Amino acid sequence: MVDGGLNLYHLQFLAVGALWTVCLSLIAFVGGGLAGGVIALCRISSFKPLRWLTIAWIQIIQGTPLLVVLFVCYFGLSIMGLELPGLVAASIAMIVYVSAYLGEIWRGCIEAVPRTQWEAAECLALSRWQRMRLVVLPQALRIATPPTVGFMVQIVKNTSLASIVGFVELVRAGQLINNSTFQPFLVYLIIAAVYFAMCYPLSVWSRRLEARLHFGQRAAGQA
DSSP, rough: OOOOOOOOOHHHHHHHHHHHHHHHHHHHHHHHHHHHHHHHHHHHHSSSHHHHHHHHHHHHHHHHHHHHHIIIIIIHHHHTTOOHHHHHHHHHHHHHHHHHHHHHHHHHHHHSSSSSHHHHHHHHTTTTTHHHIIHHHHHHHHHHHHHHHHHHHHHHHHGGGGGGGTTSHOOOHHHHHHHHHHHHHHOOOOOHHHHHHHHHHHHHHHHHHHHHHHHHHHHHHHO
16 A cells, blocks of 8 residues: 555545445345345245244344344354355345345335235236236336335445455445545545445435336326
């Protein structure tokens, strides 16, 4: 790390950290989304033991701070002899964390589909899987889009905790630069601006999707 005031090298280092933040966010969203989809379907399963097991998983993860999940994935697994790089441990922890929240969000969206739609699908003599795939899930997807995009903002911001396990994302890069320049106000002001630049468009997109959904629901109600 170059000593002295903030320079171009430091800004490049922050840019690399921001890129790793984006990469970790995408890993968490894709992996957590796949696991969350399975959890949502298990959550509404007619098989009661599976449903209760899923509820227990959601309650445990949502009731545990992400920082603790990171510690368990990094230090806990190393105690058992499984040494993981910071990126891998952070990815596993984020996927576990995101899966519980997206699973519950999507479960709520599936159950928000009007019961008349479920009943109409049953009248067509469709199987349970056909009802879900052809009737319920397409409507639930439209309902789920705004809260899902909104939750992506939380994913991006929560990646900052990955610095605890030595993964050099945006915040960790800022810490290293601050140790060299001793300009915490300027360094963290830049970090805050970068996070804002990443999160604000997602927030605006989420609000627009939500407004569009409400407009569509009002139009359907007036038809």
